Amino acid sequence: SEGCLSAHDAELLRAGYLFHRRVENRLRLVHGHSLSLMPTFGKPLALLARRLGYLGPRSGEALLSDYRTYTTQVRHVYARVFKSNPR
Numbered sequence: 001s002e003g004c005l006s007a008h009d010a011e012l013l014r015a016g017y018l019f020h021r022r023v024e025n026r027l028r029l030v031h032g033h034s035l036s037l038m039p040t041f042g043k044p045l046a047l048l049a050r051r052l053g054y055l056g057p058r059s060g061e062a063l064l065s066d067y068r069t070y071t072t073q074v075r076h077v078y079a080r081v082f083k084s085n086p087r
């Protein structure tokens with residue numbers, strides 16, 4: 001229903017969605033599979049990170065850190081919204 005989300009929560013969800021879609025699109029282009037099979041180490045992760053604009057020797061770690069941050073933020077918003085609005 002209208003008004004369930006604060007502007008801050010709506011922005012977190014929007015940013016998380018856009019980040020995850022971007023990662024999944026690059027993952028499909030680079031590796032031919034979905035986000036459920038995202039690499040977490042080695043050359044596949046480094047290649048994906050580079051395709052997403054992460055540069056440097058720790059680019060894969062930076063990508064995974066951002067992925068965890070966005071995922072955590074989205075989960076917190078969902079938990080707050082659905083806990084406060086039970087059906």
